[in-house]
Amino acid sequence: SYFIFFSFQQRIEIHKLRQGDNLILGFSIGGGIDQDPTQNPFSEDKTDKGIYVTRVTEGGPAEVAGLQIGDKIMQVNGWDMTMVTHDQARKRLTKRNEEVVRLLVTRQSLQKAVQQSMMS
């Protein structure tokens, strides 16, 4: 048997949680065009400078909405996130007047060969 990597896109809607004066989403991001892409443990292509989810807090809004660690964020509320700096990404996610963010993420999945299952 062999493994196939494939990625699929998913839309995730996160409702921000109010904590004191801040609205938090409950996950951490890494990456950006001003960052070092070779240090990204989640990307398949080590020249990929996109924004990745590096941590998801337990029980937070992101986990509830179905965001997983290792997801690559492609869009936030329609804004492209594939060619932004780290700081720009942070700003787009933490806009004060938005309570809901709609993310378009790409997730890689590891699947055993379909053939094997078909043969067996």
Added chain:
Amino acid sequence: MSVAMDTESTYSGYSHYSGHSKKAHRQGRDRHKSPRSKDGSRSEKSVTIQTPPAEPLLGNDASRTEEGQDDNWGETTTAITGTSEHSISQEDIARISKDLEDSVGLDCKRYLGLTVAAVLGLLVFLTPIAFILLPQILWRDDLEPCGTVCEGLFISVAFKLLILLIGTWALFFRQPKADIPRVFVFRALLLVLIFLFVFSYWLFYGVRILDSKDTNYQGIVQYAVSLVDALLFIHYLAIVLLELRQLQPMFAVKVVRSTDGESRYYSLGHLSIQRAALVVLENYYKDFTVYNPALLTASKSRAAKHMAGLKVYNVDGPGNNASGQSRAMIAAAARRRDSSHNELYYEEADHERRVKKRRARLVVAVEEAFTHIKRLQAEEQQKAPGEMMDPREAAQAIFPSMARALQKYLRTTRQQQYHSMESILQHLSFCITNNMTPKAFLERYLNPGPTLQYDRDRWFSKQWTLVSEEAVTSGLQDGIVFVLKCLDFSLVVNVKKIPFIKLSEEFIDPKSHKFVLRLQSETSV
């Protein structure tokens, strides 16, 4: 003349008075008022003719007669004749026409110095040999026999003397390329040191060995070896003092020519002012473009126009209100609508255009001439294979076709007196011999080159005087200014110290000092 008088270091006439320098230079201040006999007497004593003192020639007298006659300036300045204070005697005329190199002649002072040094050197060289041989000659029978160690020392003495000889020849026996007025401080010091040293060794030898007839021959030979060792060390000291110390650049000197402002920078080490002046002059001949008085006429005519523009009349009566007059002139000049800048601009633009046009014609003419030569050469080869064409004939054949264009170009750039027809023909045959292209041939004529490139008669700058406030044997220091004067212009030399550079070491993480993207950072949102 300023009150703080410059020390005019003219040539050896004054070096005799080096001990009484202050007195001599105070006499120098009144020099131009003193009777001529003083200079006449100096000519008897003067020994260095390399560059005669800067006696003002006939042409320069106007500047001196102005003093004390300011109020009559307009009326009494007439054609300068030889009857002014600076009448020049026969021997001065002969002296003035001497060139830079003709003066390697009978210079008593130089020969004196050389003979003293040579005699001392010979003495010093023969001393160890004398130390070894004298006991053998004088009391041979009493001496202990010379064993192996002793004979080994003979060999070492012989080789060390040989090395010393070669080293001294390499260091000191070089043709002097210049003669300077004051003595070399370091050389004199070294000579004195050597003399004292050898003298003390002889003293010791004479008292302890010759008088007492010491029989320990090995000890004597070792004594001679120690002398040779010490001489080698003095030679090392000489190298360091005379050669090495000046090599490391410490000062940047800026040399500016007074007439047209052409300037250069040179790096010098710890030199005395006179040696620095020598270095500057040596480099002047190869770095600065040749001094061309014809190029200065434009600015001179402009200056004359400015001067002639305003005349001041003193209406209020005879009062020598000089400052008031100058103030009035400046104010009037400021108010006047002067269009001389306009004239200058258009004149220069016009001149440039003319030069470019003539240059284009010249380049084309020369290229045609050179292709003509190639054709001629090809024909000659066909007619008589293997026979080379005479370059001189070829040059003469093509010269007429480009002579006119070349002459016009030289006239426009005011270089025509630097190149005679013969010199052009010579250069042309030289270029043909060496297979040069037309551009290579023209390189000499398109732009003025350094002074060395031209014929000696056209140099305008063969006799130099060093004028400096500090003594010329003192070392260079930051801020010193001295002037090298020749008849038509002067070189103003400004000495600046090369700044002390402090390089410090700092450890930087190799990852962080290159321009790489920041390490992956993580932000919680």
